[in-house]
Structures are given as C-alpha cells and as structure tokens.
Amino acid sequence: MEELxxxxxxxVYVDKTEIATTDSTGNLVYRGYKxxxxxxxxxxxxxxxxxxxxxxxxKMENAEFRKFLADQSEIPDYVVRIIGEMKGMNxxxxxRTSVSALTASGRDEKALLSLAAKxxxxxxxxGNGAVKGKELPxxxxxxxxxxxxxKNNAKYANLLEKILIMYMEHEFNASTFALRVTASTMADxxxxxxxxxxxxxxxxxxxxNSEVLKFLLGLKNQDEVKKxxxxxxxxxxxxxGFGHRVYKDxxxxxxxxxxxxxxxFSDREVVKNAVFMEEYxxxxxxxxxxxxxxxxxYMYLLGIEExxxxxxxxCSRVFGWVAHYIEQQKNNKLIRPLALYTGKTxxxx
Amino acid sequence: MEELxxxxxxxVYVDKTEIATTDSTGNLVYRGYKxxxxxxxxxxxxxxxxxxxxxxxxKMENAEFRKFLADQSEIPDYVVRIIGEMKGMNxxxxxRTSVSALTASGRDEKALLSLAAKxxxxxxxxGNGAVKGKELPxxxxxxxxxxxxxKNNAKYANLLEKILIMYMEHEFNASTFALRVTASTMADxxxxxxxxxxxxxxxxxxxxNSEVLKFLLGLKNQDEVKKxxxxxxxxxxxxxGFGHRVYKDxxxxxxxxxxxxxxxFSDREVVKNAVFMEEYxxxxxxxxxxxxxxxxxYMYLLGIEExxxxxxxxCSRVFGWVAHYIEQQKNNKLIRPLALYTGKTxxxx
Numbered sequence: 001m002e003e004l005x006x007x008x009x010x011x012v013y014v015d016k017t018e019i020a021t022t023d024s025t026g027n028l029v030y031r032g033y034k035x036x037x038x039x040x041x042x043x044x045x046x047x048x049x050x051x052x053x054x055x056x057x058x059k060m061e062n063a064e065f066r067k068f069l070a071d072q073s074e075i076p077d078y079v080v081r082i083i084g085e086m087k088g089m090n091x092x093x094x095x096r097t098s099v100s101a102l103t104a105s106g107r108d109e110k111a112l113l114s115l116a117a118k119x120x121x122x123x124x125x126x127g128n129g130a131v132k133g134k135e136l137p138x139x140x141x142x143x144x145x146x147x148x149x150x151k152n153n154a155k156y157a158n159l160l161e162k163i164l165i166m167y168m169e170h171e172f173n174a175s176t177f178a179l180r181v182t183a184s185t186m187a188d189x190x191x192x193x194x195x196x197x198x199x200x201x202x203x204x205x206x207x208x209n210s211e212v213l214k215f216l217l218g219l220k221n222q223d224e225v226k227k228x229x230x231x232x233x234x235x236x237x238x239x240x241g242f243g244h245r246v247y248k249d250x251x252x253x254x255x256x257x258x259x260x261x262x263x264x265f266s267d268r269e270v271v272k273n274a275v276f277m278e279e280y281x282x283x284x285x286x287x288x289x290x291x292x293x294x295x296x297x298y299m300y301l302l303g304i305e306e307x308x309x310x311x312x313x314x315c316s317r318v319f320g321w322v323a324h325y326i327e328q329q330k331n332n333k334l335i336r337p338l339a340l341y342t343g344k345t346x347x348x349x
Numbered sequence: 350m351e352e353l354x355x356x357x358x359x360x361v362y363v364d365k366t367e368i369a370t371t372d373s374t375g376n377l378v379y380r381g382y383k384x385x386x387x388x389x390x391x392x393x394x395x396x397x398x399x400x401x402x403x404x405x406x407x408k409m410e411n412a413e414f415r416k417f418l419a420d421q422s423e424i425p426d427y428v429v430r431i432i433g434e435m436k437g438m439n440x441x442x443x444x445r446t447s448v449s450a451l452t453a454s455g456r457d458e459k460a461l462l463s464l465a466a467k468x469x470x471x472x473x474x475x476g477n478g479a480v481k482g483k484e485l486p487x488x489x490x491x492x493x494x495x496x497x498x499x500k501n502n503a504k505y506a507n508l509l510e511k512i513l514i515m516y517m518e519h520e521f522n523a524s525t526f527a528l529r530v531t532a533s534t535m536a537d538x539x540x541x542x543x544x545x546x547x548x549x550x551x552x553x554x555x556x557x558n559s560e561v562l563k564f565l566l567g568l569k570n571q572d573e574v575k576k577x578x579x580x581x582x583x584x585x586x587x588x589x590g591f592g593h594r595v596y597k598d599x600x601x602x603x604x605x606x607x608x609x610x611x612x613x614f615s616d617r618e619v620v621k622n623a624v625f626m627e628e629y630x631x632x633x634x635x636x637x638x639x640x641x642x643x644x645x646x647y648m649y650l651l652g653i654e655e656x657x658x659x660x661x662x663x664c665s666r667v668f669g670w671v672a673h674y675i676e677q678q679k680n681n682k683l684i685r686p687l688a689l690y691t692g693k694t695x696x697x698x
C-alpha cells in the first residue's frame with residue numbers, strides 16, 4: 001500500500017521559505033529578526049516593508065512606502081457599491097467578496113501591495129458604512145485605530161500596532177498555505193488573496209479570536225475559570241485560544257501580548273483571570289495559550305469592537321501573503337498531491 | 350536537516366478519499382464506477398447524485414434531486430445586483446465573487462447542493478445579463494446548453510452532458526485540495542467553494558482550456574501543427590493541453606472526448622489536426638494530451654463561446670467539491686504543514 005503522509009500534513013515540510021520561521025529558541029522571526037524585538041522598535045509599515053522586501057527600508061523608502069499604502073487605499077466605486085449590497089453581513093465575508101471583485105494590475109510587489117492597501121479601506125466601509133478618517137494624518141495604525149473606534153488615541157494606536165506586527169506572518173499557516181496552493185496554479189493575486197481570506201475565517205485558524213473573548217468576559221473569578229476549564233476538558237471540547245500546531249510550549253506572540261496586558265491593564269480583573277487560566281490549563285493539560293487567547297482580550301481592552309478582531313488579523317497578515325505569493329512564483333510548481341483511495345471498487349451499472 | 354517533501358507534493362498521499370481515483374487500468378472512477386462507462390448511460394444529475402451520496406439514486410430520488418437543483422437555482426436579489434456591478438468582467442471572477450457573497454444554510458449535503466445549484470444561474474446572468482431559459486423544461490444540461498447558446502438542441506445538450514460528467518471529480522486536484530485546506534479550518538461551505546473557485550482559475554489548472562483553442566484554431570494543416578509543436582518545445586515553453594500530474598500515459602477523459610469528436614465531427618479539419626498533434630507530441634516528447642486539449646475544441650464545436658469554458662468546468666466540478674467538503678468534515682484535522690526556513694538568521698536592529 002502507498003504510504004500516507006501524516007494527517008493534516010502535521011510536521012511535513014512541504015517547501016522552503018525565506019520569509020519567517022520559529023527559531024531554535026522558540027522565537028518567531030521575520031526575515032531573521034525576532035518579532036518581539038522589532039515590535040518594540042519598528043513601525044507597522046517598516047515591518048511590512050521588511051517582510052515583503054526582505055530588508056529594512058531607508059528613511060526615504062519608508063516615507064515612500066507609507067505614502068504608497070495611503071494612496072493605494074482608494075477602492076473603485078463598483079466595489080464600494082458591492083460592499084453596500086452586503087450591509088449587515090460579517091465583515092470577513094464582505095472583505096473576502098470585495099477583494100475577489102478587485103483586479104490586480106500585475107504580479108509584482110507593487111501590484112500585490114496595492115491590493116493589500118485596500119484591505120483596511122474595505123473594512124472601514126464595511127464597519128462604518130463609509131470611509132471614516134481617511135484624510136487623518138498619522139500612521140497606518142493611527143488611522144486604523146481611528147476608524148474602528150472613532151478616537152484619536154496615540155497610545156492605544158501604538159498598542160494596536162504591536163498586535164498587528166505579531167499577526168503579520170507565520171510561514172505555512174493554513175491561510176498562507178491555501179494562498180500558495182492557489183498561486184501554484186498561476187492564478188492571479190486576487191484569486192490568491194481571496195483563497196487566503198476564505199481560509200482565515202475558519203474557527204481552527206483566525207476565526208477563534210472572538211470565541212475566546214466570549215467566555216473570558218463571562219468568568220468572574222478564579223473559581224469560575226477552573227470550573228469552565230474543567231467542564232470543557234471533561235466534555236472533550238476544544239478550549240478556544242489554546243494549543244497550536246507549531247508552538248507546543250510557549251507562543252512568543254501570546255507571551256508578548258500578555259506582557260503588554262500586564263503592563264497597561266493590570267488593574268482589570270479579566271486580565272488576572274486570563275493569566276490564571278493560562279497557568280491552570282498549562283498545569284492541567286500542558287496546553288499553551290496561543291496568540292488568539294490574549295489577542296482578543298487585548299483588542300477588547302483597547303476599545304475595539306469584536307466584529308473587527310479577525311479583520312485586524314487579515315489586514316496585517318496580507319503583507320505576509322504578499323511575500324508568499326512572490327516567493328511561490330519565483331520557483332513555482334503546481335501543488336497537486338494525491339489521495340489514497342479507500343472507496344468502493346468495480347461497481348457495475 | 351529536516352526532510353523536505355517532494356516539491357508541489359508530487360506523489361504524496363496527503364489523506365484518504367472514498368470519492369474518486371484512477372484505477373490500475375488507468376481509468377478514472379467515481380465511487381467505484383468507471384467514468385467512461387457511466388458517461389454513456391447516466392445523466393449529469395445521476396452522476397452528481399452518485400458523487401455526493403456514494404450511490405445511484407432511485408427513480409424517485411432522481412426526480413426529486415432534479416427538482417431540488419432547479420428550485421435552488423434562485424439567487425438572492427443582492428447577489429444579482431453584485432453580478433450587475435461586475436458587468437464585462439471575466440465570468441470566473443464574477444462567479445467566485447458571487448459565490449463568496451452567498452450564505453450557506455448549513456454544512457450538510459443539502460446546504461452545499463443548494464449553493465452548487467446556484468453556480469449555473471450565476472454564470473447565466475453573468476453571460477447574458479439576466480437569467481435566460483430558466484423556465485425551460487428539460488435536464489440540467491439542456492437548460493445549460495440553452496443559456497449558453499440560445500439554442501434548444503437535444504443532441505448537442507447531450508454531448509455537453511458528457512464533458513460535464515468528465516469534469517466532475519478528480520480527487521486531490523489543486524482546487525479540491527485548496528477547498529480541503531479551507532474546510533480543514535472549519536470554515537463554512539461558502540468559504541470553501543470560494544477558495545476552490547479561486548484556485549480553478551489558474552492556467553496550470555482549469556484556466557488552460559481556452560488557451561488550447563487559441564492555437565488549435567490557428568493551425569491550418571499538419572505542417573503547421575509540427576512547426577508549432579517544434580517551436581514551442583524548442584523555446585522550452587509549456588505546451589498547453591499536454592501533460593498531467595496523474596496521467597503520464599493516457600488521460601481517459603481526453604480519450605473519451607476524442608472518441609466523441611471523431612464520431613460527431615470527423616469532417617472538421619481542426620479535429621484531424623488535433624488528433625495529429627496528440628500523436629506528434631506523444632511521439633516526440635512522450636507527453637499525453639489531457640482533458641483540456643480535446644475539451645476546449647469539443648465545446649467550440651458544440652457552438653459554445655470561449656468565455657463559458659472554464660465556468661462549464663466549475664459548474665460540474667462543484668459537485669465533487671460538495672463531496673470533498675463533506676468528507677473533510679467527517680474526520681477533520683487542520684491542514685497546516687511546515688516550511689523549511691532557508692532565509693537570513695540572527696538579524697539585529
């Protein structure tokens with residue numbers, strides 16, 4: 001019999017990448033830089049530039065890049081009307097559909113970045129009914145924070161920037177792998193991003209982050225946390241926000257966000273309960289909290305509505321997708337595996 | 350160093366399936382039935398039922414299934430308006446975007462089939478500006494043939510049905526694999542179909558079929574065929590319509606369609622040239638003609654416009670996708686492979 005690969009391709013190295021990895025110290029690195037280090041020192045735009053172009057921008061390149069992203073955020077009128085037709089629907093459904101309706105101007109970095117720049121604008125219109133705060137001065141994350149909350153708050157915009165950086169790239173996660181399967185057919189960038197957005201929405205991928213918040217906010221104290229964890233594990237249900245295909249020990253992104261939560265929101269009971277829950281689940285089950293566990297709470301405490309959590313993820317991860325589309329094209333081969341047939345044979349009419 | 354899987358997952362069995370395979374005689378089988386046998390005897394609806402439910406329908410089930418597909422083809426007004434916003438765009442882009450805008454009523458066969466039933470209606474509106482021939486009596490393929498050509502032609506509709514059946518299912522081809530990656534995150538059926546449609550459009554997958562026609566129609570005689578083949582191979586360019594990841598010898602679907610071309614259109618010079626080209630490429634390069642090679646020509650001779658070739662493929666393949674979404678859900682595990690990092694290390698700010 002033919003040999004079957006591990007289910008879910010767990011542990012299988014399907015291709016090479018030069019974009020990101022988790023190093024031997026358990027740290028996520030983008031183009032060789034530890035993400036927890038660059039998140040302290042670089043802006044979102046600088047990290048996006050790094051992920052796409054594999055080097056840091058000069059001061060002038062950075063200014064040009066920021067301007068490019070702002071300029072390219074304009075979306076065509078017919079797509080604005082399509083967003084209008086989907087009023088009231090989940091923002092991820094609107095984002096995926098709107099991106100699918102766009103046209104790419106080519107297959108190079110600029111063409112891909114022009115599409116990526118439109119993601120926040122689509123989320124803005126879908127969330128607010130019209131573009132809000134587009135003309136505001138400031139950084140990507142300041143404008144992003146403003147359109148989600150209606151507030152000019154440099155401190156909170158800067159905290160939002162940290163989680164955007166954490167979310168940007170993670171080698172062959174499911175949405176990026178789907179993007180690479182799509183790109184491997186030589187489909188255009190719009191197809192590739194659409195496929196990635198469709199995949200990101202799944203609850204076993206990006207779709208988990210709002211689930212986490214639902215139970216965290218309902219738990220009043222450590223006893224309730226224990227009871228919730230015990231009951232969920234007893235029912236053999238998945239504990240949302242825990243476990244990760246790559247991080248079996250600590251998720252460095254979760255730990256980084258946890259540090260910021262403790263630094264800025266230590267007076268909040270829900271933060272104490274979350275930290276307790278992380279420890280309790282680890283002791284009891286050796287399951288580590290992932291970035292979604294602290295990420296949802298973090299965005300909640302920044303005053304961001306739940307409907308934006310996954311779109312925030314998408315608007316950042318798309319820069320990783322840009323890099324992967326380019327990388328897949330460079331040395332492309334159709335991704336077309338086989339399936340082992342275990343069905344009926346020799347059926348006759 | 351970690352072991353790298355074969356590039357493009359070529360030859361890698363990534364999971365089991367009970368839906369379709371290529372058997373030891375080189376025949377494609379759906380649920381144990383040889384596709385070239387059932388194409389002679391069963392209707393499109395019966396084959397779709399077989400692929401989804403893993404058995405043939407009774408007479409009454411078949412009647413109900415046909416009625417269900419017709420009834421469920423109604424698409425919501427807001428999606429009709431979205432199609433209107435995309436006037437003049439490639440029908441595959443309209444189809445993908447419109448499917449993405451739909452909402453699934455659940456995750457069972459009926460919910461998935463209800464979405465699948467809307468594919469031809471979307472293509473119909475995108476191609477004609479409004480639904481054409483919906484109220485016509487007749488089979489799936491008769492209505493399908495009518496809306497593409499404006500003609501009631503039972504013979505040609507029946508010939509269309511054959512290629513629809515050939516296109517329906519092919520285990521882990523790239524679009525179906527992308528669908529399974531998306532489904533493995535527990536994303537909803539709309540997400541999964543959108544991802545598959547995005548992937549199908551690539552020229553190394555479904556997007557090849559109209560390319561083939563372009564050169565076939567330009568070649569007047571055997572000398573021109575030879576010259577074209579020689580030159581393309583000399584330039585080391587891909588010969589569209591030749592080669593397949595699974596079929597290294599004969600593609601049974603291509604051979605079946607070739608048989609129909611010879612039976613019904615043997616007087617056409619272009620058919621003779623195509624058959625000659627198949628033989629010439631095989632002799633010269635051991636590359637076999639795939640289903641796209643004869644498929645495009647076949648649809649052309651049935652009087653179908655080129656803009657519909659890939660949508661025809663999609664409207665049939667979606668029934669395979671239904672079966673794969675159900676199968677993936679049954680014994681699901683997130684499809685999340687790893688990438689081997691070959692990039693920069695220890696970068697410092």
